[in-house]
Amino acid sequence: VKAKALISGAIFAAVSLCGTAVFAHHGTGISYDLAHAPVTLKGTVAEFRWANPHVILYIDVKDKNGNTVRWALEGNSIVNWTRRGYNRTSVKVGQEVTAVVYPSKVPNTPNGVVAHVTLPTGEEVLRFQSDTPGSRGVD
Amino acid sequence: MKWITATIFILGLSISLAAQGTGRGRPARPAPPPDNRPFDAHDLSGVWYRTGGDRGVNRERPGTTDVPSFTPEGQKMFDANKPARGRPIGEPIGNDHPGRVRAVVPALSNDPILLCNPQGLPRLILDEEPVEFFPLGNQRFFQFFQWGRILREIWTDGRKLPEGEQLAQLGPSWFGMSVGKWDGEAFVVDTVGLDDRTWLDIYGFPHSDEMKLHETWRRVSYDVIEWNYTITDPKIYKTPFVSDTKSFTRMKPEDLTHAGWYGFDGPWEGLCTYADEVEVFKKTVEDPAGVGKK
Numbered sequence: 297v298k299a300k301a302l303i304s305g306a307i308f309a310a311v312s313l314c315g316t317a318v319f320a321h322h323g324t325g326i327s328y329d330l331a332h333a334p335v336t337l338k339g340t341v342a343e344f345r346w347a348n349p350h351v352i353l354y355i356d357v358k359d360k361n362g363n364t365v366r367w368a369l370e371g372n373s374i375v376n377w378t379r380r381g382y383n384r385t386s387v388k389v390g391q392e393v394t395a396v397v398y399p400s401k402v403p404n405t406p407n408g409v410v411a412h413v414t415l416p417t418g419e420e421v422l423r424f425q426s427d428t429p430g431s432r433g434v435d
Numbered sequence: 436m437k438w439i440t441a442t443i444f445i446l447g448l449s450i451s452l453a454a455q456g457t458g459r460g461r462p463a464r465p466a467p468p469p470d471n472r473p474f475d476a477h478d479l480s481g482v483w484y485r486t487g488g489d490r491g492v493n494r495e496r497p498g499t500t501d502v503p504s505f506t507p508e509g510q511k512m513f514d515a516n517k518p519a520r521g522r523p524i525g526e527p528i529g530n531d532h533p534g535r536v537r538a539v540v541p542a543l544s545n546d547p548i549l550l551c552n553p554q555g556l557p558r559l560i561l562d563e564e565p566v567e568f569f570p571l572g573n574q575r576f577f578q579f580f581q582w583g584r585i586l587r588e589i590w591t592d593g594r595k596l597p598e599g600e601q602l603a604q605l606g607p608s609w610f611g612m613s614v615g616k617w618d619g620e621a622f623v624v625d626t627v628g629l630d631d632r633t634w635l636d637i638y639g640f641p642h643s644d645e646m647k648l649h650e651t652w653r654r655v656s657y658d659v660i661e662w663n664y665t666i667t668d669p670k671i672y673k674t675p676f677v678s679d680t681k682s683f684t685r686m687k688p689e690d691l692t693h694a695g696w697y698g699f700d701g702p703w704e705g706l707c708t709y710a711d712e713v714e715v716f717k718k719t720v721e722d723p724a725g726v727g728k729k
Contacts, residue, residue, distance in 0.1 A: 326519065326538055326539070326540050326541070326725075327541060327542070327721070327724045327725045328724065345715065347708075347711040347712075347715070347716070348704060348705060348706055348707070348708075348711070349707055349712065350712070350716045350720070352715065352716060352719065352720055354719075368719045368720045368723070369720075370716075370720050370724065374704075375705060400723070400724040400725070400727075401540075402723070402724065402725070402726065402727040405723055405724065405727050405728065406723075407720055407723050407724035409724075
């Protein structure tokens with residue numbers, strides 16, 4: 297069991313290194329700031345849209361004035377995320393989540409591309425981009 | 436044991452994918468070790484995926500003959516195309532062809548595929564997703580592309596391509612009309628009637644509806660097919676646009692069933708649809724992320 301857990305971890309680490317090498321509809325780096333540290337959003341899942349070629353995660357986040365802002369976050373394709381073991385129920389409407397995202401280069405725009413998403417338990421339920429800024433190219 | 440085999444496979448493929456780099460002249464997926472089993476050069480059937488050759492028509496290097504000179508009309512079409520792939524416009528061109536340093540945010544791009552229009556040829560074949568080949572007797576040869584779930588038919592019954600008035604009456608279409616025949620150990624395919632709204636590749640190189648595509652497919656080993664092609668389009672390019680050699684590697688049967696790893700599984704449907712991509716993704720994510728909310 298221990299060996300199985302270790303190998304599972306290795307698989308996940310290896311898969312996490314992958315970009316969107318296949319099934320990429322267009323580049324993401326050009327719209328999002330992948331050169332700087334990602335931002336952390338705590339919010340509630342409003343919708344998890346499981347579609348090709350881009351999955352979309354919508355979360356409601358309280359801004360500093362207490363207003364609810366709906367962020368629309370770009371995910372990977374169904375194909376790539378399924379290959380990583382995710383599915384349409386990996387995230388559920390109403391769940392509290394922490395989303396680490398690279399925001400749009402347009403200031404004050406509630407859009408970003410997912411680096412990873414975790415539940416309050418710390419369980420990571422989605423992974424797209426690396427946490428390390430600048431580790432992906434523009435294409 | 437099967438679990439361990441699958442694990443090793445995933446690890447190997449993951450590392451291969453991770454090694455692909457950032458997309459600046461990124462090659463296709465690395466090829467596995469050669470398979471030296473005997474093979475029939477006239478049998479192209481199977482599922483194949485790109486493992487060699489550039490993602491563009493060729494490497495499109497500056498200072499070489501990789502990209503032929505444009506005609507005035509070709510230059511006009513090239514300038515009008517605004518790709519979302521490559522390095523961002525405004526960056527130093529360096530050792531890249533200008534065509535690879537002009538990417539804009541997808542919200543400002545006019546790449547036809549962003550509205551889910553067909554990729555056309557040869558762009559569809561340049562896509563990195565797998566393609567299955569299956570001949571239908573001596574009548575037709577089919578290529579079934581995972582991306583878009585597109586079935587390309589190549590007539591092998593000896594018919595001729597339309598030309599002249601007949602071609603003019605038929606008009607262009609997204610994938611044109613293709614005929615194929617064996618020439619020695621090369622499967623030779625010729626295509627005409629391609630709609631000029633498609634791009635040759637992700638970098639926005641244009642073509643006219645008078646373009647002719649001449650392809651050769653050669654099985655060079657048990658698990659490798661090589662693909663070369665030439666685009667002849669005097670309205671756009673002063674000389675033929677010649678590809679580098681693209682290679683395709685045969686997928687192993689077990690790869691097709693392991694959680695649908697690269698298979699043609701129905702529920703994944705590699706489709707770009709107006710209802711999802713344009714009505715939802717473009718409006719709520721792509722456009723505001725690129726240019727802000729209007």
